[in-house]
Amino acid sequence: MDKLKVAKHREKRFMKRRAPVLDLGALSDEISGLSKAGITDLRERWKTLYGREPSGHIGRSSLIRVIAYRLQEGAFGGLKPSAQRILDRVCDGRGEVGQEGIPQRRASAGTVLIREWRGVSHRVTVLDNDVVYRGRRYKSLSEVARAITGTRWSGPLFFGLKRRAKEAVRG
Known part of the structure; x- marks a missing residue:
């Protein structure tokens, strides 16, 4: 095996999920010691x-x-195998495959x-290429949101129709 194959094999073996280490103090000390290490030691x-x-x-x-x-x-272990497979697909240029199960809310x-x-209820009707709000056509929901709030939304x-980033992360 050449050096590249050995390194990839070592990396894959390291990435597999493992049981938790019992000595958390040693791990904590090792991680806190990184901030005191020099750039040469960090590269090693x-x-x-x-x-x-x-690099x-x-x-x-x-x-x-x-x-x-x-x-x-x-x-503590690496990613779940299912998450690793999704990342592998994305890295292989097949990122669209990993997103099939994510429904788009439209x-x-x-x-x-x-x-x-x-305190005011606002009603918008969605058409094929635009939306209607209070009898007037708008090109997008964002234009309507701006008309309602006076700010960009x-x-x-x-x-x-879209969750906030924090909500999406927390589920």
Whole structure:
């Protein structure tokens, strides 16, 4: 086996999920010690963990974060196999395949959206290429949201078709 294959094999073996390490104090000490290490020591530690030299463009703070993540990953286990498969598909350029199960929330023609804003109920009817609000046509829900609030809003977010980033992460 050439060096590249050995490094990839080592990396795959390291990435597998593992049982938690019992000595959390040692792990904590090792991670906190990274901030005191010099750039040369950090690059050596990277090489030990990843089997290859880090890019010269990676700064000290990034080295510390990535090494700390790898140490925790080794102690607590890596990604679930299903999550790893999705990431592998994305890396292979098949990112669309991994998103098949994520439904897109869209309003089709004829949908009536109702949103209460400051005690007033606002009703919008979705058409094929535009929307109707109070008898007037608008090009997008964002234009309607701006007419209602007086500020720039994402129309789909304002009308509940899109979740906020925090909500999407938390589920």
